[in-house]
Amino acid sequence: MDINTKFNLGDHVYYAESNYEGILTKYCDLCGGSGKLSLVVGGEVQCTECRGSKGVFKGVYLRKPHLNPSKIGRIQATKYDDNPRISYKDEISYMLYATGVGSGTLHKEDELFATKDECQKYCDSFNETVIKDFNKENNLE
Numbered sequence: 581m582d583i584n585t586k587f588n589l590g591d592h593v594y595y596a597e598s599n600y601e602g603i604l605t606k607y608c609d610l611c612g613g614s615g616k617l618s619l620v621v622g623g624e625v626q627c628t629e630c631r632g633s634k635g636v637f638k639g640v641y642l643r644k645p646h647l648n649p650s651k652i653g654r655i656q657a658t659k660y661d662d663n664p665r666i667s668y669k670d671e672i673s674y675m676l677y678a679t680g681v682g683s684g685t686l687h688k689e690d691e692l693f694a695t696k697d698e699c700q701k702y703c704d705s706f707n708e709t710v711i712k713d714f715n716k717e718n719n720l721e
């Protein structure tokens with residue numbers, strides 16, 4: 581049986597990690613998004629409505645390349661019989677020392693990269709789609 585993998589055991593690859601980011605979706609009605617209120621007698625205090633947070637935040641998970649490449653410790657191949665009634669796709673996945681080899685994260689082949697630049701490009705394109713959907717859902721822009 582022929583199984584071709586993009587990477588080999590022991591290769592060092594870059595992977596994307598998810599980071600939670602809070603995005604301001606609605607400015608506070610009371611302070612208008614400054615997080616502060618001006619006092620009649622002069623000076624400012626923290627807004628009593630949003631407590632200085634400036635408004636309503638909602639979270640999204642954006643991706644960025646993990647700082648260092650990690651060594652591949654396990655490769656897993658799933659092949660299906662060549663039968664038109666089977667709709668699953670063949671899949672190659674990897675486990676990295678950084679995210680667990682015995683148990684841990686299974687990385688898809690198209691989400692691992694030989695260089696940080698390639699990984700960054702993948703993250704940029706992923707994040708662009710996530711932000712676009714987020715903005716649409718929250719009627720922003």
Ligand SMILES: [Zn+2]
Nearest residue numbers: 608611627630
């Ligand atoms: Zn406020």
